[in-house]
Amino acid sequence: MSSVTPSLVINELAKDLGPVPALDNRMLRVLESVSLKAYPGQVTTLLGSNGAGKSTTLACAQGLLRPEGGTVELLGQDPYGDKPELRARVGVMLQDGGLPPSMRPIPLLRHVASLYRNPIDIDVIIKRLDLESFGSRTIRRLSGGQKQRVALAVALAGDPEVLFLDEPSAGLDPQSRQVVFDLIAELRDAGKAIILTTHLMDDAQKLSDYVYIIDKGCTVAQGTVSELIARAQEEQDARPVSFSARTGLALPQPPEGLHLTETSAGQYRLDGVSSPDHLQWLTSWWVREQILPTQLNLQARSLEDVFLEFAQKEEQA
Numbered sequence: 349m350s351s352v353t354p355s356l357v358i359n360e361l362a363k364d365l366g367p368v369p370a371l372d373n374r375m376l377r378v379l380e381s382v383s384l385k386a387y388p389g390q391v392t393t394l395l396g397s398n399g400a401g402k403s404t405t406l407a408c409a410q411g412l413l414r415p416e417g418g419t420v421e422l423l424g425q426d427p428y429g430d431k432p433e434l435r436a437r438v439g440v441m442l443q444d445g446g447l448p449p450s451m452r453p454i455p456l457l458r459h460v461a462s463l464y465r466n467p468i469d470i471d472v473i474i475k476r477l478d479l480e481s482f483g484s485r486t487i488r489r490l491s492g493g494q495k496q497r498v499a500l501a502v503a504l505a506g507d508p509e510v511l512f513l514d515e516p517s518a519g520l521d522p523q524s525r526q527v528v529f530d531l532i533a534e535l536r537d538a539g540k541a542i543i544l545t546t547h548l549m550d551d552a553q554k555l556s557d558y559v560y561i562i563d564k565g566c567t568v569a570q571g572t573v574s575e576l577i578a579r580a581q582e583e584q585d586a587r588p589v590s591f592s593a594r595t596g597l598a599l600p601q602p603p604e605g606l607h608l609t610e611t612s613a614g615q616y617r618l619d620g621v622s623s624p625d626h627l628q629w630l631t632s633w634w635v636r637e638q639i640l641p642t643q644l645n646l647q648a649r650s651l652e653d654v655f656l657e658f659a660q661k662e663e664q665a
């Protein structure tokens with residue numbers, strides 16, 4: 349990866365917003381220190397809870413806000429200021445759409461495409477995102493999910509090298525969500541640098557090549573989805589193993605640190621499992637007593653667990 353030039357480099361970004369009446373009209377520091385890199389041919393995700401600073405980071409990355417501290421380099425340039433050549437290489441899908449309410453989607457799309465030197469084939473994207481099914485309505489009359497689809501089509505109109513997607517799946521029904529996810533994967537495979545924000549772990553897990561966890565205006569963790577999960581697993585406290593078997597088993601005394609109970613009829617739980625030896629102890633007991641569990645559960649950790657853990661750690665620090 350290091351031989352590929354990143355499309356976006358953000359270093360220790362700091363940003364104040366306001367003035368905030370509740371703070372005597374002082375400015376609020378919403379970004380303390382956000383650093384990230386996004387590469388072509390990858391989906392880079394900013395994952396964080398509401399208010400973490402994801403949209404503000406995207407606004408600084410696009411040059412819409414000037415940071416108080418740190419640096420932003422978008423396609424090798426400082427994005428702030430009047431840079432039409434740079435803007436033409438970047439597609440943006442904002443959270444609130446930012447679409448003209450009185451226009452119809454398809455004329456809008458054709459108009460936007462006409463502003464670019466090398467637009468994409470608009471008819472392909474209209475079909476792909478099924479924009480014709482609500483093409484006769486003005487944007488103000490569209491549902492949230494329909495607006496999202498139009499906003500994505502508009503972001504793609506200029507065939508951008510870099511694509512910023514703020515909460516791309518917000519408001520989408522499962523079918524549209526899948527269409528949008530497939531499209532994002534295709535654009536990634538076509539070499540676009542895609543930078544998206546989400547507070548949904550499921551989206552991050554499905555879409556991302558690389559994830560930055562943002563909390564209270566800081567980057568608190570980064571890695572591929574599996575790296576983040578593995579790191580949290582290394583640090584994890586012991587997890588329970590639960591299993592189902594016939595009720596009333598005589599429970600052996602487990603090794604120190606483990607605790608075996610029948611939680612309800614036929615439902616057992618071994619707490620404190622943190623090494624393969626503990627599993628071996630459990631299975632030896634089953635072999636000895638000829639117990640064959642009907643169900644066994646050692647739950648894998650999801651990105652959600654990892655995310656919550658990093659956010660909690662940040663809170664305790």
Ligand SMILES: Nc1ncnc2c1ncn2[C@@H]1O[C@H](COP(=O)(O)OP(=O)(O)OP(=O)(O)O)[C@@H](O)[C@H]1O
Pocket residue numbers: 365366367368376378396397398399400401402403404405547
């Ligand atoms: N104009 C503003 N003035 C003062 N504070 C603001 C302003 N805009 C945003 N904020 C605050 O900045 C913080 C970061 O907001 P931001 O929209 O970047 O978060 P986010 O991670 O994108 O959240 P969400 O997932 O809810 O979209 C929040 O606490 C928000 O209330």
